[in-house]
Amino acid sequence: MTTAPSAKKTSSPWLLAILSCGFIMAVLDTTGVVLAVPEIKKFLVVSMGSSIWIINAYILSLSTLLLLAGNLANKYGARRMLVTGMVLFILASLGCAFAGSITLLIALRFIQGIGAALFMPSSMVILYAAYAPSGQLPKMLGIWTAIISVATGTGSFIGGTLLQLFVWRSVFLINIPLGLLTITYILRQVPVDKKDATVKIDLLSNLLLVCTLASGVIFLVEGNQFGYGRWRILIFLGLTILFGGLFALRLVHSQAPIIPKVLLGKPEFTAMNLVGLLTNVSLYGIVLVLGLYYQMALHLSAMTAGLLILPGMTVLIFGNMVYAKFSDRIAPARLAAGAALVTLLGAGSMLLLAYLLAPLPLWAIILNFAVMSSGIGVVVPASTTLLMAAAGKTHASVAGAALNANKQIGGLFGTAIMGIVIANGGTNWAGIMQWTFLINVVLYLLAMVLIGRLAGRKVPAAAPTDDPD
Numbered sequence: 001m002t003t004a005p006s007a008k009k010t011s012s013p014w015l016l017a018i019l020s021c022g023f024i025m026a027v028l029d030t031t032g033v034v035l036a037v038p039e040i041k042k043f044l045v046v047s048m049g050s051s052i053w054i055i056n057a058y059i060l061s062l063s064t065l066l067l068l069a070g071n072l073a074n075k076y077g078a079r080r081m082l083v084t085g086m087v088l089f090i091l092a093s094l095g096c097a098f099a100g101s102i103t104l105l106i107a108l109r110f111i112q113g114i115g116a117a118l119f120m121p122s123s124m125v126i127l128y129a130a131y132a133p134s135g136q137l138p139k140m141l142g143i144w145t146a147i148i149s150v151a152t153g154t155g156s157f158i159g160g161t162l163l164q165l166f167v168w169r170s171v172f173l174i175n176i177p178l179g180l181l182t183i184t185y186i187l188r189q190v191p192v193d194k195k196d197a198t199v200k201i202d203l204l205s206n207l208l209l210v211c212t213l214a215s216g217v218i219f220l221v222e223g224n225q226f227g228y229g230r231w232r233i234l235i236f237l238g239l240t241i242l243f244g245g246l247f248a249l250r251l252v253h254s255q256a257p258i259i260p261k262v263l264l265g266k267p268e269f270t271a272m273n274l275v276g277l278l279t280n281v282s283l284y285g286i287v288l289v290l291g292l293y294y295q296m297a298l299h300l301s302a303m304t305a306g307l308l309i310l311p312g313m314t315v316l317i318f319g320n321m322v323y324a325k326f327s328d329r330i331a332p333a334r335l336a337a338g339a340a341l342v343t344l345l346g347a348g349s350m351l352l353l354a355y356l357l358a359p360l361p362l363w364a365i366i367l368n369f370a371v372m373s374s375g376i377g378v379v380v381p382a383s384t385t386l387l388m389a390a391a392g393k394t395h396a397s398v399a400g401a402a403l404n405a406n407k408q409i410g411g412l413f414g415t416a417i418m419g420i421v422i423a424n425g426g427t428n429w430a431g432i433m434q435w436t437f438l439i440n441v442v443l444y445l446l447a448m449v450l451i452g453r454l455a456g457r458k459v460p461a462a463a464p465t466d467d468p469d
Contacts, residue, residue: 319377
C-alpha cells in the first residue's frame, strides 16, 4: 500500500506550483534542448546522428526508469525519492553545462534522465495525497497540466532566447535555481512519509525494459545512418525482439511485476497509456521537425524558431482550461474523444496543405499546429483522470509512473522516427513535412479508436480515495 504524505499538511496553494517545477525542468530539457542541437552540433563538431543522441539519451533513461521510480517511491517514500532525484538532476545539469565532448554530454544527459525519473512519479504521489480526499483532483490535474503546458509551450522560446543571448550551456544552467527552490520547499513543508518494506522491487523487469528500448532506438537511429541490412544493425533488431519478449514474460509471471496485474486488466489503464504514448510520439516529433525546419530550411535564429513554435504550444493551455471547466459535467472519455477528433482534423489539414503548397506558408503551420495543440490540451488531462480513476489510491504512484513512462517512450520514438524522416529527406523539406503529418494522421486515428472504445463506458470522473482491489 502506498504511504503518502499527510494531505492536511501538504495541500498548501503553493504545493501545486512547487511540484510542477520538476516537470517544468523535465520538459525544458526536451523542448529547450531541441533548439540547441544545431549549435551543439557545430560547437562539438559532430554529425546530426550523434547530435540526436543528446535528446534520445535523456528520454531513454527517463522513460525506462519511471516505472522503477514509482515502486521506489512506494518503498522508500515519495518525499525522499523526489529530493534524491532532484539533487541528481541538478548535478547532472551542471555537468552538461560544462561538458567538453559529445560522449560526456550524452552520458550526463542519461544521468539527467535518471534524476527526472526519480522525482516525477513522487510528485504525482504527493499531489494525489493532497487533493484526492477533497475531490479536487480532476480540477488540480487540469491546472497541473496547464502549468506543465506553459513550460512545454514556452520551453522552445526560453531555450531559443537563452541560445540567442548566451551560449548553449545556459539551457542546462536554468535547471539549478528551479531545482534548489523545489528541494527547499519540499524539505520544509512536506512531512517525511513512512517506508513500506512490503513493496518488492523487480530490478530484472526494469533492466529488460531498458535493454528493449535502448536496442530498439539504436536499431532505428543507427540503422538509418549505416543501413538496416547490415548484420551489426540487425543484431539490435534481434536484441529488441529478445528483450521485449523476455520483458513480456516477466510481466506476466513475476510475483512482483513493475505494473500490477490488476491494472493491466483495466481497459482505462491500458488504453490511456497507449493514448499517452501516441500523443507524445506526435508532439515531440512535431517540435523537433519545426525547430529544425525554421533554423535549417528558413535560416531563422534559434530565438525566432522558438517564438514561432510558441503559439502552437501555448494553445495547449487553452485545451487544459476547457477540460478543467467541463470535467465535472462531461465524462472524461467523451471529452477526450471530441478533442482527439479536433487534433486529427488539424493534422489532416496540415497534410493536405503540405501537398498543395510548397513551401508551406508560416500561417498554415502556426494555425494548424495550434488546432492540433488545442485538442491535445484536452486529451492529456482527460486521459490522466481516466487512468488515475482506474488505479485508485493503492496504485496511484505506479499508474502515474506508467503513464509518464509511456509518454516519454512516445517522445523517445517520436524523436527517433522524425530524426529518420529528416535525415532521409535531406533538403527536401516539403517531403519531410508531408511524411511528418501523414504519420500524425495515423497516430490520431489510432488514438480515436482507443478512446472511442471507452466513450460508451461509464467511468468515474475523479479518482476514488481507495482501491478495492
